[in-house]
Amino acid sequence: MGMRVKICLGLTLFSIAAVGYAVDRYTLQEVDRIPHQGAYRFTEGLEFYKGYLYEGTGRSFSTALKKIDPDSGEVLMERKVSYLPFHLYFGEGITIYNDQLLQISYKSGKAYFYGLEHFGKVRVRHEGDLFWHNKEFRYSGDGWGLTKNSQHFINSNGSSTLYFRNFKTFEIERTVTVTLDGKEVPGENELEYVDGIIYANLFPKSPLILMIDEKDGKVIGVIDASNLECSQMSGINDVLNGIAYNPAESLFYLTGKNCPYIYKVRFIKQL
Template identity: 40%
Template sequence: MKTSLLALLLFFQPPLTPEVVKAEVVATYPHETTAFTQGLLFADGVLIESTGREGQSRLRKLSIRTGRPLMEVALPDEVFGEGTARVGERLITLTWRSGEAYVYDLQTLEEVGKFSYEGEGWGLTYDGERLIMSDGSDRLRFLDPETFEEIGEVEVTLSGQKIGRLNELEYVDGRVWANVFMQDFLVRIDPETGAIDQVADLQGLYPRALRKSPINDVLNGIAYEESSGRLFVTGKNWPNMYEIKLTPKEAE
């Protein structure tokens, strides 16, 4: 892993222990450039996306072929939508600074409840027992999926150094993949220890020179389809979604 890669991701150079992988594009699909992507996941073969910004936040079922919504619901105008997770027949969507999460019926997208939490909401995923939440810090927080009570947390580290700005989350095979805000990398976290054991370099997907806003048009969105093993990523306002395969990255 070359020094420049570490510098971009971490802004320092700790001893390297995680495996480094790169993204190989399997297929490219359209994505609406008006979608400020905050959450991405598969549910029964359907791609679900939650988007952000006040007055523009949506929860949507997408056509992979066209990138357009097959069904969508608007969040209240005053909230900024964030990450989403599926729990059974419910979809749970966080908000950034409103301290509230909205619960929707998976099939109809009808709102069926909401709950409050402390701090900011960024990313959300579900490991089959616990909701796992990021809040922009170096912590992952665990919530009871029925009561939404906070039941624990873990500090996330890379080679012993804290890693903050954890954003969108996706649970895959016992690990939590996370976007690092404003970086073209994913990190894979052991949720029991908080240790990062793999870093994925996605710098080649959508070059920064093509983005209208280097601040806003950043990588964000990870969706894994367990039945097929497909892995999708996209970004805020990106024109494409990418189905990718992660392969070992040779030392440079």
């Protein structure tokens, strides 16, 4: 059994502090870092796909999509996709499905598909289908983080619930409640799925990344990212937010809203 980290759940929404219950503890090994560039850096989603990083940003009038060179940080393509007033379209989490990028939104209840070659809105064709489908999904409630496993899209909305949604309809097929020692843990933000584990940033500001079992929502590990500059910025919204996984190198990319860097890291379990 590895070393344990203790974290405590308060009674108020989004609160996690550093005393209380026991879970496995991980630290970061920084392998490299690249500059976090582009006109828009309010990161809401980060993905690694076929050798490139893709970033989705938020805020009114500032929602944009980016394609990034993961070795240099150079922004290879950037397109602003929001021109509407606040809350009508505020981009949030992203994932990539059938070579197309899907981005959910904060308050508008819409998720849009974009082509990777131009970031224009596109129709999507699901595996095994002969026909192309709509360019968007509609859903109820807030949209925060987004990822997927082999069967479902998975999204968060700031509560302690994660939603598993049908690939073709975006309808909810099951949910899990994120818990630690039987207590609910709200505030999951950006998400990344790897081998049965959902990695989640937290909001409000936290230097911790949760490792959540997809089967039952139990927190099985906590990663301490407090040594990164992203975790030490003073702005209330300048938070660690953005997790992507490169399976070829078995490393993660981490960044945050307005963070100056994208970090290449490995998670090291404490013995």
